Amino acid sequence: MTTHTQDTEDALAEVRAVYADLVQRPVHRDCVLRTGCCRFQSTGLTPQLTKGEAMLAARAVRAAGRTRLAPSSDGACPLLLRDTGRCLIYADRPFGCRTHFCAAAGGPYARREVLDLIRRLEAVDRRLGGDGPRAIEAAVADALAVSGASGSPRR
Numbered sequence: 001m002t003t004h005t006q007d008t009e010d011a012l013a014e015v016r017a018v019y020a021d022l023v024q025r026p027v028h029r030d031c032v033l034r035t036g037c038c039r040f041q042s043t044g045l046t047p048q049l050t051k052g053e054a055m056l057a058a059r060a061v062r063a064a065g066r067t068r069l070a071p072s073s074d075g076a077c078p079l080l081l082r083d084t085g086r087c088l089i090y091a092d093r094p095f096g097c098r099t100h101f102c103a104a105a106g107g108p109y110a111r112r113e114v115l116d117l118i119r120r121l122e123a124v125d126r127r128l129g130g131d132g133p134r135a136i137e138a139a140v141a142d143a144l145a146v147s148g149a150s151g152s153p154r155r
């Protein structure tokens, strides 16, 4: 494994650590795969992903046997499975999908409650050469294209 690859793996491990740390926050959440927040046409809000989040999501998409995102004609997230109503990458869903604005699940986290975690994701973004958060579809599509070209390892 090259140093570059190890650096990337370390950075992605930090993203996973952020996700794990979020679970420990003493804020009641009740996300039970409601998927209301996945329907951007209804919410008017689209998750914005840092580069590390997008790379993890892309790996999960590949692990699910896909190499590209299905086109979304209804304005919902391209990772929302229309036949089951579930997220294709739920275990690896981005930070915004975990701190979502779904009222039924408890509403959004206050920024102050997760600001330290946001800063950590931003630090990973810089470390990976990212240029800040991007809308989920473009961010994951680009990460898929790069990982497909490089043969990036799956976890």
Ligand code: SF4
Binding pocket: 035, 037, 038, 039, 047, 077, 078, 079, 080, 081, 086, 087, 088, 089, 090, 093, 094, 097
């Ligand atoms: S990544 Fe998954 S949880 Fe997040 S908006 Fe898309 S379908 Fe919903």
